[in-house]
Amino acid sequence: xxxxPSKYNPQECEDKWYSFWEEHNFFHAEVDSRRKxxxxxxxxxxxxxxxxxxxxxxxxxxxxxxRFRRMQGYSTLWMPxxxxxxxxxxxxxEKEIAQEGLGRQDLGREEFLEKVWLWKEKYGSTIIxxxxxxxxxxxxxxxxxxxxxxxxxxxxxxxxELAKKNLIYKANYIINWCPRCxxxxxxxxxxxxxxxxxxxxxxxPLKGEENKYVTVATTRPxxxxxxxxxxxxxxxxxxxxxxxxxxxxPLVEEEIPIIADSAIDPKFGTGIVKVTPAHDxxxxxxxxxxxxxxxxxxxxxxxxxKNAPLDYQDMDRFEARxxxxxxxxxxxxxxxxxxxxxxxxxxxxxxxxxxxxxxEQWFVDMKRLGLAAEEVVKKNKIKFHPPRWKKVxxxxxxxxxxxxxxxxxxxxxxxxxxYCEDCKTAYDKMRKSEVIASERINLADxxxxxxxxxxxxxxxxxxxxxxxxxDVLDTWFSSWxxxxxxxxxxxxxxxxxxxxxxxxxxQVLVTAQEIIFFWVARMIxxxxxxxxxxxxxxxxxxxxxxxxxxxxxxKSLGNxxxxxxIIDQYGCDAxxxxxxxxxxxxxxxxxxxxxxxxxxxxxxxxxxxxRYILSNLDQGRVSPSLESFAREVKDLKERWIISRYYQTLDxxxxxxxxxxxxxxxxxxxxxxxxxxxDWYIELAKSTIDTKETQVxxxxxxxxxxxxxxxxxxxxxxxxxxxxxxxxxxxMATIWPEMQKKLVDKKAxxxxxxxxxxxxxxxxxxxxxxxxxxxxxxxxxxxxxxxxENSLAPQASYIQRLAKVGTIxxxxxxxxxxxxxxxxxxxxxxxxxxxxIIDVKKEATxxxxxxxxxxxLLKNTEARLKNKQFLKKAPVEVVAQTKEKKKEYKxxxxxxxxxxxxx
RNA sequence: GGGCGGAUAGUUCAGCUGGUUAGAACGCUUGAUUUACAUUCAAGAGGUCACAGGUUCGACUCCUGUUCCGCCCACCA
Numbered sequence: 001x002x003x004x005p006s007k008y009n010p011q012e013c014e015d016k017w018y019s020f021w022e023e024h025n026f027f028h029a030e031v032d033s034r035r036k037x038x039x040x041x042x043x044x045x046x047x048x049x050x051x052x053x054x055x056x057x058x059x060x061x062x063x064x065x066x067r068f069r070r071m072q073g074y075s076t077l078w079m080p081x082x083x084x085x086x087x088x089x090x091x092x093x094e095k096e097i098a099q100e101g102l103g104r105q106d107l108g109r110e111e112f113l114e115k116v117w118l119w120k121e122k123y124g125s126t127i128i129x130x131x132x133x134x135x136x137x138x139x140x141x142x143x144x145x146x147x148x149x150x151x152x153x154x155x156x157x158x159x160x161e162l163a164k165k166n167l168i169y170k171a172n173y174i175i176n177w178c179p180r181c182x183x184x185x186x187x188x189x190x191x192x193x194x195x196x197x198x199x200x201x202x203x204x205p206l207k208g209e210e211n212k213y214v215t216v217a218t219t220r221p222x223x224x225x226x227x228x229x230x231x232x233x234x235x236x237x238x239x240x241x242x243x244x245x246x247x248x249x250p251l252v253e254e255e256i257p258i259i260a261d262s263a264i265d266p267k268f269g270t271g272i273v274k275v276t277p278a279h280d281x282x283x284x285x286x287x288x289x290x291x292x293x294x295x296x297x298x299x300x301x302x303x304x305x306k307n308a309p310l311d312y313q314d315m316d317r318f319e320a321r322x323x324x325x326x327x328x329x330x331x332x333x334x335x336x337x338x339x340x341x342x343x344x345x346x347x348x349x350x351x352x353x354x355x356x357x358x359x360e361q362w363f364v365d366m367k368r369l370g371l372a373a374e375e376v377v378k379k380n381k382i383k384f385h386p387p388r389w390k391k392v393x394x395x396x397x398x399x400x401x402x403x404x405x406x407x408x409x410x411x412x413x414x415x416x417x418x419y420c421e422d423c424k425t426a427y428d429k430m431r432k433s434e435v436i437a438s439e440r441i442n443l444a445d446x447x448x449x450x451x452x453x454x455x456x457x458x459x460x461x462x463x464x465x466x467x468x469x470x471d472v473l474d475t476w477f478s479s480w481x482x483x484x485x486x487x488x489x490x491x492x493x494x495x496x497x498x499x500x501x502x503x504x505x506x507q508v509l510v511t512a513q514e515i516i517f518f519w520v521a522r523m524i525x526x527x528x529x530x531x532x533x534x535x536x537x538x539x540x541x542x543x544x545x546x547x548x549x550x551x552x553x554x555k556s557l558g559n560x561x562x563x564x565x566i567i568d569q570y571g572c573d574a575x576x577x578x579x580x581x582x583x584x585x586x587x588x589x590x591x592x593x594x595x596x597x598x599x600x601x602x603x604x605x606x607x608x609x610x611r612y613i614l615s616n617l618d619q620g621r622v623s624p625s626l627e628s629f630a631r632e633v634k635d636l637k638e639r640w641i642i643s644r645y646y647q648t649l650d651x652x653x654x655x656x657x658x659x660x661x662x663x664x665x666x667x668x669x670x671x672x673x674x675x676x677x678d679w680y681i682e683l684a685k686s687t688i689d690t691k692e693t694q695v696x697x698x699x700x701x702x703x704x705x706x707x708x709x710x711x712x713x714x715x716x717x718x719x720x721x722x723x724x725x726x727x728x729x730x731m732a733t734i735w736p737e738m739q740k741k742l743v744d745k746k747a748x749x750x751x752x753x754x755x756x757x758x759x760x761x762x763x764x765x766x767x768x769x770x771x772x773x774x775x776x777x778x779x780x781x782x783x784x785x786x787x788e789n790s791l792a793p794q795a796s797y798i799q800r801l802a803k804v805g806t807i808x809x810x811x812x813x814x815x816x817x818x819x820x821x822x823x824x825x826x827x828x829x830x831x832x833x834x835x836i837i838d839v840k841k842e843a844t845x846x847x848x849x850x851x852x853x854x855x856l857l858k859n860t861e862a863r864l865k866n867k868q869f870l871k872k873a874p875v876e877v878v879a880q881t882k883e884k885k886k887e888y889k890x891x892x893x894x895x896x897x898x899x900x901x902x
Numbered sequence: 903g904g905g906c907g908g909a910u911a912g913u914u915c916a917g918c919u920g921g922u923u924a925g926a927a928c929g930c931u932u933g934a935u936u937u938a939c940a941u942u943c944a945a946g947a948g949g950u951c952a953c954a955g956g957u958u959c960g961a962c963u964c965c966u967g968u969u970c971c972g973c974c975c976a977c978c979a
Contacts, residue, residue, distance in 0.1 A: 006939065174977085192976075199979085218979060265978055273979055281977040343976080356977080388906070392974075395905070399976090513974080544973085581927085582915075587907080588972085590914070598927060601941045612938030662916075666926075681938080759945090765933095766945040772934050856923060869959040877921050877960090884922060 008607035010571025013718040029077035031502040038074035039506040046085035051130035053545040056563040067710035071735040081144035086412040086475040146478040154485040156416040171439040174281040177357035178347035179302035183408040190345035199340035203333040204247040217269025222321040226297040229275040234260035278358040363402035372528035405474045412472030420458030421465040423447025480522035483535035509536045543588035573712035574599030581665045610719040626699035639747040641680040760822035761802040775805035783826035821898040857888040
């Protein structure tokens with residue numbers, strides 16, 4: 001046996017075992033009709049991703065589930081991959097070329113995309129390699145990317161299919177526009193934040209009357225340049241007579257009507273609203289109802305455009321706001337400005353304030369797609385863990401609006417729509433001259449053809465001037481297909497079809513709450529529509545990783561803890577164990593570096609216990625199976641640890657099955673450290689050479705390593721490989737099976753008593769400050785002969801662990817003089833301490849104990865006197881209470897007897 | 903405006919369907935150690951379970967309300 005170092009060194013074994021697993025292909029899953037499938041699809045990290053604690057938590061959970069189920073015998077597939085992350089990736093590459101003073105327009109679409117692909121080739125697998133560092137047992141040979149050739153086919157097929165069914169449509173509508181990214185965003189990508197601003201009260205001169213005005217209130221005065229009406233509530237008596245008249249829009253000096261619309265809240269502001277159809281979703285709706293024109297007054301970059309008066313053209317929207325207010329003030333048209341805090345959308349990628357902007361975009365009809373997705377969750381075909389997310393999900397489903405899927409960027413799936421330039425130009429011209437009547441665009445009239453390939457000819461005019469839509473699709477429009485597109489759908493060979501049938505629906509989706517709407521809900525929609533089946537049966541939502549002050553970890557705040565740093569310093573298993581211990585179901589996780597110490601200490605404990613066992617193990621004497629051997633085990637400590645092991649196995653298995661990861665971690669930790677190490681190994685030292693102890697030490701260690709393996713894969717493999725074992729790797733062993741017959745309640749109780757005795761003696765030692773090295777003698781008086789019979793043979797346990805010299809266990813003997821006393825149910829422990837013990841002090845100590853017990857006794861007695869309690873409480877609770885009462889009484893009596901002896 | 907989560911030891915948190923004297927980790931105090939492990943071992947101190955009501959024989963646990971923190975959703979300008 002080579003010397004094993006006394007400290008566990010993660011660096012030495014992590015890479016080694018990871019390569020070993022990969023070489024042996026242990027992560028690979030195949031269709032196996034004899035076994036049940038278990039499949040998880042990874043939430044694909046962005047190709048631009050760098051491993052952060054959120055990933056660490058998310059993927060540790062998945063790996064635990066996967067390793068656990070794999071050992072349970074399922075054909076287990078963890079499908080990995082990355083997401084092309086349209087805006088994020090484009091931003092990264094744009095930043096890179098900006099260093100050479102270039103913009104993407106300088107390069108042109110094709111050249112720019114080449115750069116992005118190059119970037120992806122170079123850095124795109126960073127995150128994958130980092131997941132490997134985490135120990136993730138994904139089936140890497142299946143790794144997919146949302147812009148793979150095959151995957152892209154799925155995306156455009158889906159677009160075409162949905163468009164055919166009118167579930168995708170083109171519309172001229174108010175969308176969230178990011179002036180920095182210069183693209184439309186979906187509602188989910190616009191994040192509301194409270195912003196301190198002002199409410200401006202502006203006067204619009206009434207037409208035909210000198211010095212008469214209507215006053216409107218607005219938070220965004222710059223949009224007034226695009227006003228095409230002023231509106232009041234028809235029921236608002238103050239303004240009834242204004243309806244039908246008009247005002248002169250200041251600065252623009254155009255006449256606009258005063259209209260009545262019931263959407264106006266008379267209580268807000270002045271009760272009069274300026275209507276800006278092109279820059280406000282509410283106003284747009286009003287415009288449709290009243291057939292008002294829409295006037296866009298801003299460019300893509302949120303500077304004022306040529307529709308604005310010359311003075312403001314090319315000014316930024318905020319600059320324009322200042323200038324307009326100044327100009328209105330000069331004309332005496334600002335009544336007042338008051339402080340006002342309101343919620344404004346911001347781009348989720350760059351945090352720029354989003355501009356509501358009228359533009360032509362593609363939309364998915366979520367309302368119709370949502371019906372089936374709502375149903376399956378309502379009926380619990382898909383279960384959320386914890387269940388409260390079900391409500392959140394259903395709530396969101398209830399008021400779905402169109403999902404804007406076109407993005408004005410280059411990196412992504414090009415929209416499979418082709419425009420006849422002639423028809424489209426004519427159509428646009430016609431629409432522009434119209435007032436707004438509806439938002440949807442008739443594709444045929446506009447000369448738009450939806451098709452995978454260039455259709456070459458316009459179906460309307462027959463012209464050949466066809467051009468593909470410049471836009472790409474929202475990234476989530478590809479990720480929502482992840483659970484089935486990763487299997488090759490829709491182009492399925494025989495093998496792919498078999499695999500998809502076998503592994504779909506998948507079992508669990510593990511993700512964070514932020515992504516429920518973006519991704520989870522949409523995957524359910526896509527699954528129900530295209531596969532006619534739920535994509536997964538369980539959704540486990542874990543908390544958000546925050547720093548110790550509760551702030552979300554983010555690079556810009558500089559409060560991140562880098563998982564790779566933690567792996568370096570503490571080891572991967574320590575990271576995994578610690579983070580999983582902190583994850584109470586669905587609760588946010590507050591992290592600080594110090595918290596990883598517990599995992600490191602545990603790993604080291606495992607290491608040293610194993611080291612001790614290994615150095616004492618006579619490998620020729622171990623038995624290959626605990627089950628057969630265990631029936632003949634005689635000694636209490638062995639019967640006890642075997643019993644405890646199976647109870648631990650049972651509890652840990654159930655915890656993992658119910659997604660209670662922190663419980664699983666705690667249960668195994670508790671068992672290994674505080675039962676196996678603190679008690680069993682300590683006791684086993686006295687019989688280390690017996691076959692019984694040899695087998696049990698080896699077997700319990702081996703079996704505990706197995707149930708710990710999903711949480712701490714490396715150290716368990718490393719040790720397992722060193723002890724006698726069967727098979728190639730611990731990850732390929734089977735999950736131990738529960739042996740109810742080996743749960744030995746009698747042994748549990750006996751050990752409990754012994755542990756209590758040892759605790760009491762140690763306590764006396766401590767109270768009287770008796771050095772560890774000094775042996776003491778102990779007399780134990782028990783209440784029944786049977787207790788004497790069961791306890792006496794185990795006296796050596798007490799001698800050993802409480803450092804006791806002579807020990808006497810008897811039903812009857814004379815109380816020794818000048819003893820420290822401890823009283824347990826049916827047991828009195830006397831430690832004669834002549835010369836050490838201070839009688840007065842011991843008396844005080846005992847009196848204190850008596851007082852505590854008396855107060856407990858009083859409570860139990862009161863309860864037992866209560867007739868309602870006796871009548872209504874379950875019998876066993878009453879019996880228990882009676883038992884308690886007897887116990888307290890007995891203990892008090894014994895303590896009082898002892899006091900008399902002083 | 904709507905919804906959700908949290909408030910338990912000095913700190914960070916467990917405590918699942920109500921039932922013995924409310925647990926852990928870290929920190930603290932005291933002590934130990936040639937004999938697997940100081941990333942250790944033993945003992946100990948430390949809690950009006952946010953507050954106020956209610957239901958119940960019995961409430962940290964269930965209900966109602968209040969306060970404080972945090973989060974999500976929302977087109978009232």
